[in-house]
Amino acid sequence: MTADLVRLEGVHTHIGQYHILQGVDLAVPEGELTVLLGRNGAGKTTCLRTIMGLWQPSAGRLTWRGREIGGWATPDIARLGIAYVPESMGIFADLTVAENMQLAARAGRPDPRRLDWIFGFFPALRKFWDFPAGVLSGGQKQMLSIARSVIEPRDLILVDEPTKGIAPAIIEAMIGAFRELKRGGTTILLVEQNFRFAASLGDGVAVMDDGRIVHAGRMADLAADAALQTRLLGLSLDQHQ
Numbered sequence: 340m341t342a343d344l345v346r347l348e349g350v351h352t353h354i355g356q357y358h359i360l361q362g363v364d365l366a367v368p369e370g371e372l373t374v375l376l377g378r379n380g381a382g383k384t385t386c387l388r389t390i391m392g393l394w395q396p397s398a399g400r401l402t403w404r405g406r407e408i409g410g411w412a413t414p415d416i417a418r419l420g421i422a423y424v425p426e427s428m429g430i431f432a433d434l435t436v437a438e439n440m441q442l443a444a445r446a447g448r449p450d451p452r453r454l455d456w457i458f459g460f461f462p463a464l465r466k467f468w469d470f471p472a473g474v475l476s477g478g479q480k481q482m483l484s485i486a487r488s489v490i491e492p493r494d495l496i497l498v499d500e501p502t503k504g505i506a507p508a509i510i511e512a513m514i515g516a517f518r519e520l521k522r523g524g525t526t527i528l529l530v531e532q533n534f535r536f537a538a539s540l541g542d543g544v545a546v547m548d549d550g551r552i553v554h555a556g557r558m559a560d561l562a563a564d565a566a567l568q569t570r571l572l573g574l575s576l577d578q579h580q
C-alpha cells in the first residue's frame with residue numbers, strides 16, 4: 340500500500356474573520372499525482388497555502404509522513420522537501436532565466452545533470468537561458484516557475500493552476516513534463532480547472548466545494564463517469580475544453 344506523504348484531517352483555516360477551510364480531509368499518496376478540482380472560490384488555493392504554512396490551520400491535523408506539521412513556519416515546511424508553485428508564479432521578470440534558476444538552487448549553483456534533465460522536458464528554458472524572464476510567453480513563464488520548484492530534488496510539489504491562460508501546445512508539453520517529474524520520484528498535488536488536463540494526469544482526485552472535500556477517489560473512475568462529473572463539476576468531460 341502507498342503511504343500518504345501529506346494528510347489533512349478535519350482541517351479548518353481562517354483568513355482574518357473568514358472561515359475558509361471547514362474541515363478538509365485530504366490524503367496525498369506518495370508517488371502519485373493528485374488533482375484538486377472545484378469551482379472558483381471553493382478553497383483549493385487555501386488548501387495548498389495551508390499545507391505550505393502560508394496560512395495556519397485553526398483546527399484539525401496536518402501531517403507529513405505521519406508527523407504533525409500544523410503551525411510550522413513555511414521555511415521549515417519547505418525544508419521537508421515541499422515546494423509551492425503559486426498561480427502568480429513568483430518569477431523575477433528583470434532577471435534572466437539563468438538567474439531565476441540560480442536563485443532557486445541551493446548555494447546558487449544548479450546541478451548541471453539536473454538542469455539537463457529539466458531542459459529535456461522544458462527545452463524553451465535552454466533556448467531563453469540568457470534572456471530576461473519577462474520576455475517569455477505565459478506558458479514559458481509557467482515552465483520556468485515549475486522548473487525552479489524542482490531544481491533541487493523535492494518529495495512533493497504543490498502546483499496551482501499551471502494551465503491557466505496557456506496555449507494547447509504548451510499544455511501538451513506540460514503533460515509530458517508532469518509525467519517525467521513523477522517518474523523522477525516527485526509526488527504532485529495539482530490544483531486544476533482544465534478537466535481534460537487533470538484527467539490525463541491524475542492518479543487520484545479530490546473535489547472541493549465550500550471549503551470541504553465533497554468527493555475523493557481515483558481519477559480514472561471520475562473520468563469514466565459522466566453523471567458523477569456532472570454532479571460534482573457541473574459539466575461532463577465531453578463538454579470541458
Ligand SMILES: Nc1ncnc2c1ncn2[C@@H]1O[C@H](COP(=O)(O)OP(=O)(O)OP(=O)(O)O)[C@@H](O)[C@H]1O
Pocket residue numbers: 354355357359377378379380381382383384385386
Ligand atoms: N486573503 C484573503 N482574504 C479574504 N478572503 C480570501 C483571501 N484569500 C482567499 N479568500 C477567500 O477564500 C475563498 C477560497 O479562496 P481560494 O483562493 O482558496 O479558492 P480557489 O478554490 O483556489 O478558487 P480559484 O480557483 O478562484 O483560485 C474565496 O471565497 C476567497 O474569496
